[in-house]
Amino acid sequence: MDLDAYAAEHGAQWRRLSQLSAQRRLTAAEVDELIALYQRVATHLSVVRSRSPDPALVARLSRLVLAAQSRLTGRPGLSWSAVGRFFSTSLPGALYQAWPWWTGVAVGFSLIAGFFMWWIAENPESAAALIGERPAAELFEARFVGYYSEHEASSFAFQLWTNNAWVAVRCLAAGILILPVFYLLWHNALNIGVTGGVLASYDRTGLFFSMIAPHGLLEMTGIFIAAGVGLRIGWAWIAPPPDLTRGQAVARAARSGILVAVGLVGLFAVAGLIEAFVTPAAVPPAVRVGIGMTIWAGFLGYVVVYGRRARAAAPLRVDRAP
Incomplete structure (x- = not known):
């Protein structure tokens, strides 16, 4: 030719x-x-x-x-209707689809952190070994509280946002390997458990929860979601559904993971703003905790209500957790 x-x-x-x-x-x-x-x-x-x-x-x-x-x-482009569909259908549907995974992660994480907190609180000598006697405990308390106000609020919020997003990205990306996700969760559970246990051993349990709860409920939920979705991707490789190949199963789980990753960007931005502006605010602890719990409950309600609605409109396959 x-x-x-x-x-x-x-x-x-x-x-x-x-x-x-x-x-x-x-x-x-x-x-x-x-x-x-x-x-x-x-x-x-x-x-x-x-x-x-x-x-x-x-x-x-x-x-x-x-x-x-x-x-x-026609060239596809970003439109307000597409953004609305993402937040009203795609994102909550993906979050609701993966709820057995991230709620399982939340339960396991809470049990481990709670155990360390209880054990250190019940064994004061372990707390003393970690930070020393009473003067060191007072210094520890001052550093714990001061951490939330030692930086300018807006830059602190950005720092928290990027740090939490990086943790979530690692959980999602490492999910295919399974074990790195458990390592990241173990490290964070140990850190929270030890901090809470030391403060509890010196009768500062109320201080611990009043400083952690406002932002921690939403922030840790985001981490649990990232870890759960990451593990779900890994499980799709280990035990794919009978009607799919391993590659197809991983690709489908990964597509859902991408939706969740985009949504977590906004979630961590809100959590960072709470930690930077609400947690150190000079208001009664009940007010700070109440704000954090209200936003956290609103997020969970959004997932349940809109997630169920999205699933009813276009049923999503929910793979069983191991």
């Missing part, structure tokens, strides 16, 4: 298709012409690929066909 002769014969049609594809407004006659040229050039591309697959010509014709196809079908 003589490619030069073929290009000379059909070059005018290719140029015309390129022109119509780039044209902003088309008349009815031009739309008909565009459709006809799109079909012809698609045929030309098929002929070149099968008889003489010159890379440069194949790439040129492929671009022409894709541009014409995009012009005919």
Whole structure:
């Protein structure tokens, strides 16, 4: 096949298709012409690929066909309706679909952190071994409280947002390997349990929860969700549904994970603002905890109400947790 002769014969049609594809407004006659040229050039591309697959010509014709196809079908773009569907259907549906996983992570994490807190509180010598006697305990308390107000609030909120997002990204990305997720959860549970246990051993339990609860409820829920969704991706590889290959199962779980990851960006932004502005606020502890609990309950209600609605409208497959 003589490619030069073929290009000379059909070059005018290719140029015309390129022109119509780039044209902003088309008349009815031009739309008909565009459709006809799109079909012809698609045929030309098929002929070149099968008889003489010159890379440069194949790439040129492929671009022409894709541009014409995009012009005919419309270019997808961001719209308020798409954003609304994401927050009213896609995101809560993905969160609700994975709820057995992240609630399981939450229960396991809470049991481990609670055990360490109880054990250290019931064994004061362990707290003394960790931080020393009473003067060290007072210094520990001052540092614990001062941590939330030692930085400028807006920069502190941004720092918290990026740090929590990084933890969540690691949980999601490491989910396919399973064990790194458990390591990250163990490290955080140990940190919280030891901190709470030391304060509890010196009768500062109320202080601990009044400083942790306002932001921690929402923040840790985001971590639990990231870890649960990450483990769900890993489990899709270990035990895929009978009707899917391992690759298909992982791809489907990963698509849901991407939706959750986008949603967690907003969740951690809210948690960071609470930790930077509400947790250190000079108001009664009940007010700070009440604000945090209200926002946290609102998030859970959003997941349950909108997630159920999304699942009822377009049922999602829920893979069983191990």
